Amino acid sequence: ELTFKGRDMIELDDYTTEEIQYLLDSAIEIKRKQKNGVVYQPFKGKTIGLIFEKSSTRTRVSFETGMFQLGGHALFLSKNDIQLGRGEPISDMAQVLSRYLDGIMIRTFGHDNVINLARYASIPVINGLSDMAHPCQVLADLQTILEHKGTLKGLKMAFIGDGNNMANSLLIGGAKMGMHVAVSSPDGYEPDERIVQLSREIANETGAEITVTQNPLEAAKDADVIYTDVWASMGFEEEQKQREAAFASYQVNEELAKVAKPDYLFLHCLPAHRGEEVSEGVIDGANSVIFDQAENRLHAQKALMVALMG
Ligand code: CP
Numbered sequence: 001e002l003t004f005k006g007r008d009m010i011e012l013d014d015y016t017t018e019e020i021q022y023l024l025d026s027a028i029e030i031k032r033k034q035k036n037g038v039v040y041q042p043f044k045g046k047t048i049g050l051i052f053e054k055s056s057t058r059t060r061v062s063f064e065t066g067m068f069q070l071g072g073h074a075l076f077l078s079k080n081d082i083q084l085g086r087g088e089p090i091s092d093m094a095q096v097l098s099r100y101l102d103g104i105m106i107r108t109f110g111h112d113n114v115i116n117l118a119r120y121a122s123i124p125v126i127n128g129l130s131d132m133a134h135p136c137q138v139l140a141d142l143q144t145i146l147e148h149k150g151t152l153k154g155l156k157m158a159f160i161g162d163g164n165n166m167a168n169s170l171l172i173g174g175a176k177m178g179m180h181v182a183v184s185s186p187d188g189y190e191p192d193e194r195i196v197q198l199s200r201e202i203a204n205e206t207g208a209e210i211t212v213t214q215n216p217l218e219a220a221k222d223a224d225v226i227y228t229d230v231w232a233s234m235g236f237e238e239e240q241k242q243r244e245a246a247f248a249s250y251q252v253n254e255e256l257a258k259v260a261k262p263d264y265l266f267l268h269c270l271p272a273h274r275g276e277e278v279s280e281g282v283i284d285g286a287n288s289v290i291f292d293q294a295e296n297r298l299h300a301q302k303a304l305m306v307a308l309m310g
């Protein structure tokens with residue numbers, strides 16, 4: 001018997017393989033309901049607060065519409081419009097919001113903000129992107145791969161580019177599901193060492209494999225999935241020029257894709273920069289599933305909210 005009620009989603013390492021599989025199956029079922037016009041509104045009278053310290057298109061719109069479709073209500077709380085932007089302690093905000101809401105999603109820079117919010121809140125806290133992790137995105141990514149490939153275990157996923165929040169969460173999520181995750185980043189831009197270590201420990205238990213290499217061809221070789229993300233994440237914009245130089249040979253393009261399996265899937269969390277981390281031919285080509293992936297944010301997060309806040 002799996003129990004999700006009242007839990008937080010800070011990073012996928014808090015969840016077992018079986019629990020992640022349940023969330024993916026539930027996302028697929030919730031998607032099927034919606035496509036068949038089945039009304040599913042278990043959240044009548046429930047409210048989630050969405051705190052944003054950074055920009056968002058997908059996360060905001062998918063959480064807001066997802067909550068509405070479930071019969072509940074979502075509040076968009078931009079950091080500068082709430083007292084957090086004027087220095088109200090996170091611990092106070094957490095306790096106050098817990099008196100009004102049934103759940104909180106937060107997108108913030110410091111991962112500690114998510115941890116602190118969860119510590120002081122008595123309602124579920126969902127990480128909608130921190131500098132360390134993006135678990136909601138990876139749930140949607142795993143759902144997308146599962147839908148297209150029919151399985152996750154044993155597949156090879158190559159992440160080419162910045163060892164950022166996406167790389168971290170893909171390492172953990174992929175390892176949990178028994179995938180071979182190969183990350184290729186230039187010197188100095190590798191994923192967090194602690195996360196690599198953790199994903200290796202998880203991999204030992206699930207039969208997954210973790211590779212970190214500076215050679216993108218090695219990572220992409222025979223890959224079932226090629227994933228990339230921007231070279232300069234939110235908060236790193238001023239490093240754009242120096243990053244363009246460092247990542248120049250890490251573009252996902254037709255040349256690199258040649259070494260992957262012919263039926264590889266191309267994934268990108270979006271927003272993307274065509275001509276930088278990915279060529280137009282790849283992101284707009286036949287192997288790209290970026291819009292299925294973006295759509296699945298909606299279904300995966302509905303499943304997550306139902307599980308945690310139900
Ligand atoms: N992928 C993602 O989280 O997109 P947004 O920044 O638009 O929310």
Ligand code: NVA
Pocket residue numbers: 129164165166229230232233234269270271
């Ligand atoms: N790595 C990107 C992901 C955006 C969804 C960032 O943090 O800006």
